[in-house]
Amino acid sequence: MTQLDGITKPKTKRSKRFLENRLPKLSEDLKSAMIMKGGNTSETVTQALKDVYSLKKPNAVLYKKKNITRPFEDSTSLEFFSKKTDCSLFLFGSHNKKRPNNLIFGRMFDFHVLDMVELGIEKYVPLKQFKAETCPEGTKPMLVFAGEAFSMDSELKRLKSLLIDFFRGPKVDGVRLAGLEHVLHFTALDGRIYMRSYRCMLKKSGCRTPRIELEEMGPSIDFVMRRTHLASEQLYQLALRQPRALKPKKKKNISHDVFGTKFGRVHMQKQDLSKLQTRKMKGLRKRRGETGAQDESTAPKVLKES
Amino acid sequence: MAASSVEELLAKAEQDEAEKLKSITVKKDLDLEFDLGNLLAYDPNRVELRQQNREEFLKALARDNTQLLINEIWKIPTERVEEAIVAKLPDPTTPLPREKPPPKPKPPTKWEQFAKLKGIQKKKKTNLVWDENAKEWRRRWGYKRANDNTKDWLIEVPDTADPNEDQFAKRVKAKKERVAKNELNRLKNIARAQKIKIPAAGLTPKAQQSKDELALAVSVAKTSTASVGRFQDRLPKEKASKKKGEKRKFEPVIGDFSNEKQKQLDLLQIMDSKKPKLDVTKAVNKQMREEDREAAAAKYKRGAGKKGRRGGMPGKGRGPGGKGGKGGKGKGGKAAAGGGGGGKRKGKPGKK
Numbered sequence A: 001m002t003q004l005d006g007i008t009k010p011k012t013k014r015s016k017r018f019l020e021n022r023l024p025k026l027s028e029d030l031k032s033a034m035i036m037k038g039g040n041t042s043e044t045v046t047q048a049l050k051d052v053y054s055l056k057k058p059n060a061v062l063y064k065k066k067n068i069t070r071p072f073e074d075s076t077s078l079e080f081f082s083k084k085t086d087c088s089l090f091l092f093g094s095h096n097k098k099r100p101n102n103l104i105f106g107r108m109f110d111f112h113v114l115d116m117v118e119l120g121i122e123k124y125v126p127l128k129q130f131k132a133e134t135c136p137e138g139t140k141p142m143l144v145f146a147g148e149a150f151s152m153d154s155e156l157k158r159l160k161s162l163l164i165d166f167f168r169g170p171k172v173d174g175v176r177l178a179g180l181e182h183v184l185h186f187t188a189l190d191g192r193i194y195m196r197s198y199r200c201m202l203k204k205s206g207c208r209t210p211r212i213e214l215e216e217m218g219p220s221i222d223f224v225m226r227r228t229h230l231a232s233e234q235l236y237q238l239a240l241r242q243p244r245a246l247k248p249k250k251k252k253n254i255s256h257d258v259f260g261t262k263f264g265r266v267h268m269q270k271q272d273l274s275k276l277q278t279r280k281m282k283g284l285r286k287r288r289g290e291t292g293a294q295d296e297s298t299a300p301k302v303l304k305e306s
Numbered sequence B: 001m002a003a004s005s006v007e008e009l010l011a012k013a014e015q016d017e018a019e020k021l022k023s024i025t026v027k028k029d030l031d032l033e034f035d036l037g038n039l040l041a042y043d044p045n046r047v048e049l050r051q052q053n054r055e056e057f058l059k060a061l062a063r064d065n066t067q068l069l070i071n072e073i074w075k076i077p078t079e080r081v082e083e084a085i086v087a088k089l090p091d092p093t094t095p096l097p098r099e100k101p102p103p104k105p106k107p108p109t110k111w112e113q114f115a116k117l118k119g120i121q122k123k124k125k126t127n128l129v130w131d132e133n134a135k136e137w138r139r140r141w142g143y144k145r146a147n148d149n150t151k152d153w154l155i156e157v158p159d160t161a162d163p164n165e166d167q168f169a170k171r172v173k174a175k176k177e178r179v180a181k182n183e184l185n186r187l188k189n190i191a192r193a194q195k196i197k198i199p200a201a202g203l204t205p206k207a208q209q210s211k212d213e214l215a216l217a218v219s220v221a222k223t224s225t226a227s228v229g230r231f232q233d234r235l236p237k238e239k240a241s242k243k244k245g246e247k248r249k250f251e252p253v254i255g256d257f258s259n260e261k262q263k264q265l266d267l268l269q270i271m272d273s274k275k276p277k278l279d280v281t282k283a284v285n286k287q288m289r290e291e292d293r294e295a296a297a298a299k300y301k302r303g304a305g306k307k308g309r310r311g312g313m314p315g316k317g318r319g320p321g322g323k324g325g326k327g328g329k330g331k332g333g334k335a336a337a338g339g340g341g342g343g344k345r346k347g348k349p350g351k352k
Helices: A013-022 A043-055 A074-084 A155-169 A232-241 A293-306 B001-020 B054-075 B110-118 B168-194 B211-223 B257-272 B280-310 B314-344
Strands: A033-037 A062-066 A089-094 A102-109 A114-127 A142-146 A174-176 A182-191 A191-203 A211-216 A220-229 A254-256 A262-263 B033-035 B038-045 B076-082 B085-087 B130-132 B136-139
Touching: A033 A043, A033 A074, A043 A089, A043 A102, A043 A114, A062 A211, A062 A293, A074 A089, A074 A102, A074 A114, A089 B054, A102 A232, A114 A232, A142 A155, A142 B054, A155 A182, A191 B054, A211 B001, A211 B054, B001 B038, B001 B110, B038 B054, B110 B168
Parallel strands: A033 A062, A033 A089, A142 A182, A142 B038
Antiparallel strands: A089 A102, A102 A114, A114 A220, A174 B085, A182 A191, A191 A211, A191 A220, A254 A262, B033 B038, B076 B085, B130 B136
């Protein structure tokens, strides 16, 4: 019983809360990732998996055992694991002669595989080799993508969206200005994707905004794109659909013009124009005993003014 | 002179400002795209590796991009939260796919529909109720509740009730029935929400079923065959059921005048024509079928009765006998029907 159906009810409040947490929600919380190994893994791959796990620490599960599956051929076992742990992101590492040091980044929609991208590790420098101090666990990293390929190539576009999904932290309202320490920088260059992780130091500059100095802290990996299994446009659009309730309510009757002036419409009841209070022009008032000619002479004046 | 000194001052001020900003300005061909809700920056400029060392180049690029991102973040309004300056981030703008499809709204239950119809609002109830007997505030339901009638050690027997009846057991039984009814309604609501079909009133097993319910159950069982009950045998004294599910459509009393006129004229025409109302072929076939069935039933009974005594080959004996019987009967039947049809007919030549 994974769903909260009324027929079998949960026995404790705790289990009820657990099941409610797993139901689809209006606004979703952070996606968690499951990190697993394939049939055969090399030292590089295991280290890389461990480093990514440390980057995504509270919201990731690292499996110790090897899973002999091939995600590109049969994704049922991945889907099963995702259902069990309620993780919608996965990272599958493997190593064989044909595809050495392979990492498969992927995400799920409704516990079915949405996108999968296979990246090969060409050069890898582990976290341990860097002497710099690391940021505390759970800091929201700043993500920077560089290279026009990320907007030109459709596969790289999806990869960019996948990496954002993977590495962005929880959605927050505000961030402590002094706590912006971690930067993940992805560069697309010559068909390779370079991932670097820096710790940023905010130095004093003349004005309020500080000057940034970077120090390489985290793992540095050079990826090469191998196979991809991307969702069709239709499925992707379906997955992007947000429920109506989340759309901000539009205030009616308010419009803005080009200059930014706010306009609204005021609805009045029917007015009796004969009893309208207008400005009194004393000079134009009719005096007793005046001739018609004078009136005529004044009449055009009135017309002009109005 | 004054003008030139003013100019000088202005130029100096500008220079100072430029120097201050020098440390944080970065020159880029194309502006970066920012998504501050995700702390994301995208640099669409072309990346070209020059003679520099790749690591240095990447680091410099990263520094520049991060500087621009930090500049953007520092522009948004901040507030002070417990001795830390916090920048209020806007909502993220990059569209990212969801984890699960958005939740579907549940259909209202029977009570909810009724309440909406009548305009009944939910009244919020207090947690604690005053218990007169215990003279304290107790919870409304649950453990140690107020006005708990299960704890009564005395129940007055009402005048209308049987003096030998156990009132305590009666109370317990009533409670169980209420609970069961509630549970049934809850499950019905769930079935309605999930659109699961449930058997109708008479078909679920009950302790005491009325005659009508049994008849309904029998008729449903009979029609749930592949041929919708056409070839189901009936018990000796069982009445054939009326046609269920067939709806008769009646024309409105004052409707299509031309249609009504046409119908009346057609009727007159049929009455006027000298064609027989009886469809001969159909009548003949029906009679034949009826007779065949009776003959087969009779043979089977005879064969079954004799089987017990002879134990021989009743099938083979029956076969040619049956065939002969059938053929003879058929011819006879046809002749009789032909004769009957001819007798009824008036002007048309008879079929032989």
